[in-house]
Amino acid sequence: EVQLLESGGGFVHPGESLRLSCAGSGFSLSTYAMGWVRQAPGKGLEWVSIIDASGGTTYYADSVKGRFTISRDKSKNTVYLQMNTLRAEDTAVYYCAKDAVDCSTANCYNFFDYWGPGTLVTVSS
Amino acid sequence: DIQVTQSPSSLSASVGDRVTITCRASQSISTNLNWYQHKPGKAPKILIYAASTLQSGVPSRFSGSGSGADFTLTISSLQPEDFATYFCQESYSTSYTFGQGTKLEIK
Numbered sequence: 001e002v003q004l005l006e007s008g009g010g011f012v013h014p015g016e017s018l019r020l021s022c023a024g025s026g027f028s029l030s031t032y033a034m035g036w037v038r039q040a041p042g043k044g045l046e047w048v049s050i051i052d053a054s055g056g057t058t059y060y061a062d063s064v065k066g067r068f069t070i071s072r073d074k075s076k077n078t079v080y081l082q083m084n085t086l087r088a089e090d091t092a093v094y095y096c097a098k099d100a101v102d103c104s105t106a107n108c109y110n111f112f113d114y115w116g117p118g119t120l121v122t123v124s125s
Numbered sequence: 126d127i128q129v130t131q132s133p134s135s136l137s138a139s140v141g142d143r144v145t146i147t148c149r150a151s152q153s154i155s156t157n158l159n160w161y162q163h164k165p166g167k168a169p170k171i172l173i174y175a176a177s178t179l180q181s182g183v184p185s186r187f188s189g190s191g192s193g194a195d196f197t198l199t200i201s202s203l204q205p206e207d208f209a210t211y212f213c214q215e216s217y218s219t220s221y222t223f224g225q226g227t228k229l230e231i232k
Contacts, residue, residue: 035221037169044210044223044224044226045163045169045223046223047222050219050221061220095169097169102175102178105175107175109157109178110157111159111171111174111175111214111216112161112171112214113180115168115170116168117167118168
């Protein structure tokens, strides 16, 4: 059974750093792209970052570019999100998600098929 | 960046009703559009991908349609467990932009 579990959330002050971890089980995390999505209190889902299966290509939302870094450790089947220079607007529940690809037709389609339960990050003075 | 506009932002309906939620992208995204269901305190759940492909295990009362820039999620006969927030997401770009969400409430 595929499972994802985030950890590392907590309370920090503005300007501080935090590293989130996402441990996968039931599948090889190195075979799939993995992403982070967040939901601020009372807001919708916001895509944050994604890393490809090889770990060589990463993308970031403009709101976190230059401050957040996504990485993966294949030996630990874990994906990380290093968050630096945190701001109050980064307060959210952070979810990691496994990227699935369906290429059964002429085109390939990506979607997040498994998600973790989320970890809360609170940034406040 | 691609913008995704979802409507309505909230919707009241009764068990057994047919409901429709729409998403409009700021440019053509072919059929690279996904729909998720999200309940408080739980992980989001994929319902439909590629605009109209039902994810395995999802009840057939859920259906999706559309291509280009306009898409629709339809629930043919609402069940009590369907009251949740629904999000669309484009997967055409590398930004995977989500719509703002539609909160489906019991009337």
